[in-house]
Amino acid sequence: MQDESLRVEPLATTHDRSGFASGSEPLDRYLRIQAGQDARKRVAAPFVLLFPDNQIAGYYTLSATALHLPELPVAVNRKLPRYPLIPATLLGRLAIDQRHQGKGYGRFLLADALYRAVRSEIASFAVVVDAKDDIARRFYERESFLAFPDQPMRLFRPMADIARLFG
Known part of the structure; x- marks a missing residue:
């Protein structure tokens, strides 16, 4: 993925979410209905990958x-x-529109999320993800995430490891 015109920014009310379709109804519904509320209530920080249009x-x-x-x-x-308890950062959801899947945008968004997490001044031992299926689990494993011993669909990557990526 080499498109320099793409940008990632916090979700805003001006972003049109109605046409987004990842192929996962729960992820699509979250973006359309819940993401804005979660941002306003400060329970999650949604970020969107945008084309120039x-x-x-x-x-x-x-x-x-x-x-x-x-x-x-x-x-x-x-x-x-x-x-x-050990503090961590939860990468709660990650989805790519079906029209753009397979082009490296998922990896791009993951890198952006890891960079934001490691840049934060708030203490966090690791970034944690809950893979929704085996395809997602393999994606995160390819990106050096480790499974929790008793929860194979829950994975983490230590912040020290992430810091070395961007060091």
Whole structure:
């Protein structure tokens, strides 16, 4: 993907969400109906990938979450302080319009989300995702996300690893 005219920005009321169709009704409905409310209530931060004509090619959301130390792999959790909860960033949703799937936009949005997460001054041990299916799980695994031991569809990538990407 080499299109320099694309941009990612926070979802705004001026963005036309009505034509977005990723092929997943829950993801499409979220963008059309819930994303704006979540942004206003500050429970999620939706970001949209826009073409020069302001057509939405994709979107993702970021929010705060926390992990219970025992959820993490033993090799990871033994290096962390013994707090009951460890702060993390949740990449809650990521979707690409069907007309633009297979062109690298998902990877582009993931990179943007990771960059925003690592740039934040708020402490976060990792970025966490909940893969909706095996295709999504494999996508995140290719991007160096690790599965939680007892939850194979829940994955994480340590912030220290992400920081090295953008170092």
